Amino acid sequence: MSKFLATAAVVVGAVALAATGVGAAASAGLIGTAGTAATATTAATAASFAGLSATTLTSVATLAGVAAAGLSFGASALAPKPSQGGSQTSWKADPQAGIPYAMGRTYVSGNIVYRKAWGKDNQYQTLVTVLSGGGPHAAIEQMFVDKEPRAIGAGAVVNIPDYGYMWAGYQLGATPEASALTRAPGAPTGWSADCKLSGYAATVVTLKFDTKGDHTLTSTPDIGWVGRWACVYDPRRDSTYPGGSGAHRINDERTWEWSQNPYLHALTWLVGRRANGKVVLGVGAPVVGIIMAQFVEGANVADANGWKLGGVVYSTDDKWNAFKQMLQAGGGEPLRLGAQIGCLVNTPRVSLATITVGDVVGEASVQATQSRRDRINAIIPRYRSEANDWTVVAGSPVVVADYVTFDRRQRQKEVEYSLVQDLTQSQQLARYDIENAREFGPVTLPLKLRWMGYRPGDVVTATLPELGLVNQDLLLLQRGLSPQDGTVTMTARSETAGKHPFALGQTGTPPATPGVSGPALIPVPGASAWSLAGGMITGENGATRPVLLLSGAADSDVISGIVVEYRESTGQQDAGTGWLTVTTLEPKAEQLTITDVKDGGVYQVAVSYRKDPGTGGRLILGPVTAGQTQVPWQDGVVGPGKPEDNADVTRDHLPDAWHDWTGKSGVEVVSDLNAAIAMIAAEQMRSGVWRGETDRIVYADDGRPIRVEVEALGSDVDGVKQFVAFLKEVDSSAKTSKFLFSARADGSIVGIEGIAGGGFDQLSFVASRFLFVDENGGNPINALTYEGGVWRLKAAAVERLWVNTAVVPARAKATGPVQGTFSSTSGDPLPLMEVLRAVVTLAEPGWIDIDVSIQQGFTSTPAPWHLEIQVNGHQLDESPRGGVEGTSGVQSFGSYYASAAGDYVVTAMWQASTAVTLAQRAIRANGQQYTV
Structure with a gap:
């Protein structure tokens, strides 16, 4: 399938080329053809500039080209992760190389486009190198000669011990450049004022080969530069974009600014980099073909997560593949919508x-x-490391132990994040890739x-x-x-x-592997599990009231509740209509008395089992006939004017005096009240909010009254259910008093409940955290939270604490190997460098204690030195040590609180004069974890 989609994309791309005329030009041999070379230097230069012309023309995108890119996405979604062409750390002279395009802050060696020996006895050799297209760039920070930092002279000589003399200069790629790039001691024949490199960050280096000198070059050194490279368009800084504010304009590269945001670089690559109105780098897609809002969302997410991009792509790279590399650095993927291109952001x-x-x-x-092969549970991330001379190195494996257990074995693969230059970022992206693969x-x-x-x-x-x-x-x-x-x-x-x-390391508990779930198998009550009878209950005063008596027991152990419904039977209903819910009983309930029935009414009751989130089929019982209301007025009521025993004083049989007093019969009054309530309810339902209250007396099974008062406010808007309720209850049967004040919003609940009587007094709270504020209502302190099934006391001062058992776990050794690199080379002072490293893995938040020891040697004193401890690149405040004396043995201590589970990289960083050497070093990093 991937091969078919890739072929389709090529076919559509060919249509795009034919529409622009580029296809015909290429087939006629008019693009990318260099003239006959007189010298090797001329040939390299001509081929390079011929490559520029071909790239420029073939990069012009139309909507047909965007459609081809969309088909390419279908292929790439099934193909391996993006790969990178070329090597940004190799200083080379390749006539077939494309234009390098450097982004973020990174190391670039570039491509040599001009090289010539000149002067007396050809003692000078001048090399002109293109570092990056898409200028002007932000800055060049540092030149490196054979991986060592050297000063960049503005036309001045750089005297490098053991190498001899070197002149170096650079440009940032203004459009246009004011003059050709030259530096002392002069320019070789053929490099004239017309040899401008407008729009390209470039350098010129002249080496002196003095065979009679004491320090002469015996070979060409390896040279590279660290800089802040391409500028990007940011819609958030464009006041013409909805919600934007600033001077950025998508069609004016002069307004763009430097950034390390992956999504802004991906967006800029889609827009394309232009010179003289022609696309020389990137896709060159029309603005209407880009879903701008998705890139803005991605840029915001990358900024929030601290995700950055740095590295080099080339004009000869597949443009869609380069686009994916940039999105990969921000945890994104390409998306297409018709003829538009957008991106998917992991958030x-x-x-x-x-x-x-x-x-x-x-x-x-x-x-x-x-598939089992694709559902991985471990990744070895590869990223570009500044500490390792900007080479791509493998980080420690990211393994999700829960998934390994679930899959019964470890399934691991190696993924290169070619434009990522941070270990933590590569590990976060690797975790996302593991999660998305599942x-x-x-x-x-x-x-x-x-x-x-x-x-x-x-x-x-x-x-x-x-x-x-x-x-x-x-x-x-x-x-x-x-x-x-x-x-x-x-x-x-x-x-x-x-x-x-x-x-993102905010929790150490991975989610369960997602999967489909069949409908819940909920049992139906058996025919003999429950029985129903109609009858009466009698109070202490001899009065009776009609009831329905349900009894039995659940014949299933897998249910979460018993749903009871009833209806007045007409003998004509089907099995599914007319039911009113009475209540949902606990699974162990065995009886229920239903009191809201009419004298002599005929009823049916349905029992069904609930297994969250569904309810099973009904067992229909009845019909049965309810009993009659009987009141002994003569013996049970004190005072004159008593009715005869068992007289009917319900609303349908009120005396005529009621009508004389109100002007309406009791039936009419109740009917009017019901109509008014219905109108209010309808009005409230139209606005999506409601208010309700009730004050009623119900009776327990023993006939004793229970007084209940409830006030409630609620809302059901856009599927989000919310309510606030206040309940008060006095129960003469249980001899308890209760209040409940609760609030619920979209599945979350907070509340307080108090119960007095019944053999105990209880006050209950429901909340995920408790905030305490001062007497002015400010300065909230989150003192108590519920996390991972445990209540945690966050901040409290205790005058005296009595503890029966205190569990203090032993400190465990670091789970990663201790390793490090060190070299004492020339230069004074040496740069701050990593000399030791340990990786501590914490299953939950805790402390990391670090102890670093080093043994130094001194060729002369006093000599300055500095030692510090870093965790994930952050210096511990209490750790730095330093001095200017001949201290040979040095120790440094520190502690770091890890607020989340995960891997933490502990490094010992050392800097000293060249008069100081490092002989031995040792590190201990112990992860302390709290056990509740």
Whole structure:
């Protein structure tokens, strides 16, 4: 399938070339052809500039080209991760090399485009190197000769011990450059004022080969430069973009600024870098073909997560592949929507809508799980390391132990994050890749036309038990529209909300591997499990009232509740209509008395079992006849004017005096009241909010009264249910008094409950955290939180503490090997360098204690030196040591609190004069974990 899509993309791309005339020019041999070379130098230069012309023309994108890129996305989604062409750390002279395009802050050697020996006895050799296209660039910070930093002279000589004399200069690539790039001691023949490199960051280096001198070059050294390179367009800084503010303009590269944001570089690559109105780097897509809002979202997420980009791509690289590399550095993926290009950002999302069976209009399908080979549980991330001379190195493996246990073995692969230059970032991206590899899909859903308003990158919830999707969040990846019948076909994958805090190290608990779930198998009560009888209950005063008596026991151990419903039987209803819910009993309940019935009424009761989140089929009992109300007025009521025993004084039989007093019969009064309540309820339901209150007396099974008063406010807007309720209750049967004050919003609840009597007094609180404020109502302190099934006391001063048992865990050794590199080379002082490293893995938050020891040697004193400890690149305040004396043995201590589980890199950083050498060093890093 991947090969077919790639072929289709080439075919559409050919159509785009034919539309611009570039295809015909290329076939005629008019593009990329260099003239006959007189010398090797001329040939290299001519071929290089011929390559510029070809790249410029073939980069002009049309909407057809965008469509080709969209098909390429389909192929790349099934193909391996992006690869990078060329090597940014190799100083080379390659006539076939493309234009390097450097981004962020990184090391670049560049491509030599001009090289010539000149002067007396050819003692000078001048080399002109293109470091990066897409200028002007921000800055060149440092030149390196054979990996050692050297000063960049503004035309001045650089005297390098053991190498001899060298002249170096550079330009940032202004458009246009004012003059050709030259430096003392002069320029070779043929390098004239017309040899400008406008738009290119470039350097000129002249080496002196003096065979009679004491310090002469015996070979050409390896030279590179560290700088802050290409500038980018940021819509957030463009006042013409909705919500933007600033001077950036998408069609004016002079307004762009330097950044390390991966999504801004990906967006700029899509827009393209132009020279004289022609695209020389990037895609060159029209602005209308770019879903700008998705790149703005990605830029915000990258800034929040601290994700940065740095590295080099080339004009000869596949443009779509380079685009994917840039998005990969920010945890993103390309997306296409018709003729538009956007991106998918790994970030928590809120479901926008729910898909039910009524929305599906065709045959839907679900791939219930990823293949065993693709469902990995470990990744070895490879990233570019400044500490390792800017080479790509392998970081420590990222392994999710829970997934290894679930899969019964470790399935690992190596992934290169070619534009990532930070270990922590590479590990976070690796965790995201592991999580995304375990999402199931594709899920294909043909939907009604109204779903056309949702686009790739949105999250929706699917409630389709027939497909095994029960309240399942889905991330939309593709959207298609059938012109024949208006069907909108969505392609999606599962989306697990818990993966985001885990990937970012905010929690040490990985989410469960997602998968489809069949409809819950909920049992139906057996025919003999429950019985129903109609009857009466008698109070202490001899009065009776009609009831329905339900008794029995659940014949299943897997249920979470017993649902009881009833209805007045007419003998004509079908099995599914007319039911009113009485209550949901606990699974162990064995009886229930239903009191809200009429004298002599005929009723049926239905019993069904609940197994969250569903309810099973009904067992229908009855019909049975309720008893009669009987009141002994003569013996049970004190005072004159008593009715006769068993007289009917209900609302349907009120005396005529009632009508004389109100002007209406009792039936009319109740009817009017019910109509008024219905009108109020209808008005409230239209606005989505409601208010209710009740004050009533109910009776316990022994006939004793229970007085209940409830006040409540509620809202049900856009599917979000909210309410605030206050309950007061006095129970003469249980001899208890109770109050409850609670609030619920979208599934979360907070409240307080108090119960007095009944053999105990209890005050209960429901909340995930408790804040305490001062007497002015400010300065809230989060003193107590509920995390991971444990209450944690965050901040408290204790005058005296009595503890029966205190558990203090032993400190464990670092789980990673101790390793480091060191070299004492020339230069005074030496740069701050890493000399030792340890990796500490914490399963939960805790302390890391570090002890570093080094043994120094001194060729002369006094000599300055400095030692410090860093954790994940952050210096511990209490750790720095330093001096100017001949101290040979040095120790440094420090402690670091890790607020989240994960891997922490502990490094010993050392700097000293060249008169100081480092002989021995040792590091101990212990991770202390708290056990509750």
